[in-house]
Amino acid sequence: MGKAEETKARVERAALTLFVARGVTETTTREIAMAASIAEGTIYRHFPSKEQLALDLFLRHHRALAEALAGAAQRAQGLRAQIDAIVRCYCAWADDDWTLFAYHLLTQHMFLAMVPEGTPNPVDVLRGVIVQAMAAGEIPSRDADLATAAAIGTVMQPATYKLYGRFEGPLGAHANFFAEAAWAVLSVKEA
DSSP: OOHHHHHHHHHHHHHHHHHHHHOTTTOOHHHHHHHHTSOHHHHHHHOSOHHHHHHHHHHHHHHHHHHHHHHHHHTSOSHHHHHHHHHHHHHHHHHHOHHHHHHHHHHHHHHGGGSOTTOOOHHHHHHHHHHHHHHTTSSOOOOHHHHHHHHHHHHHHHHHHHHTTSSOSOGGGGHHHHHHHHHHHHHOOOO
């Protein structure tokens, strides 16, 4: 990694840490520069604005997480195995870099509307798996978006609880529970 790439990486890491702690709006470029041990103007060599820096960080993680989840699902056979693989992948991403993961979780409502059409999306990965499973008769047919939301909630809500200090430790330690909960939600028959 060259000096410019190293500096950019320091700026991004400093920004992530501050964005998670203080929020994107409340964080200044001066604070980012101080945390990265650079002059404030150096930020603008890499990013046209703080807002673009924040969006770039979100989009890169959003795309990479979607691609990782899709890869995990493709390597598994059958819905139950795919759900397990997706949950374990999601937990591994969270545990590998909690700051980046927390940033994505905290800023999703700010940036989802700005995701370019055609960009891989973590929700679409799971939705696609669920739609295929419904078509194959592996789970009852129902509204695919509702089923996706319910399944995602079994792991995303605990991640949100962790974010706000309501439980500690790695998400991966609970991956079996999350996967079983997602499976239970998806396989429930309507009355």
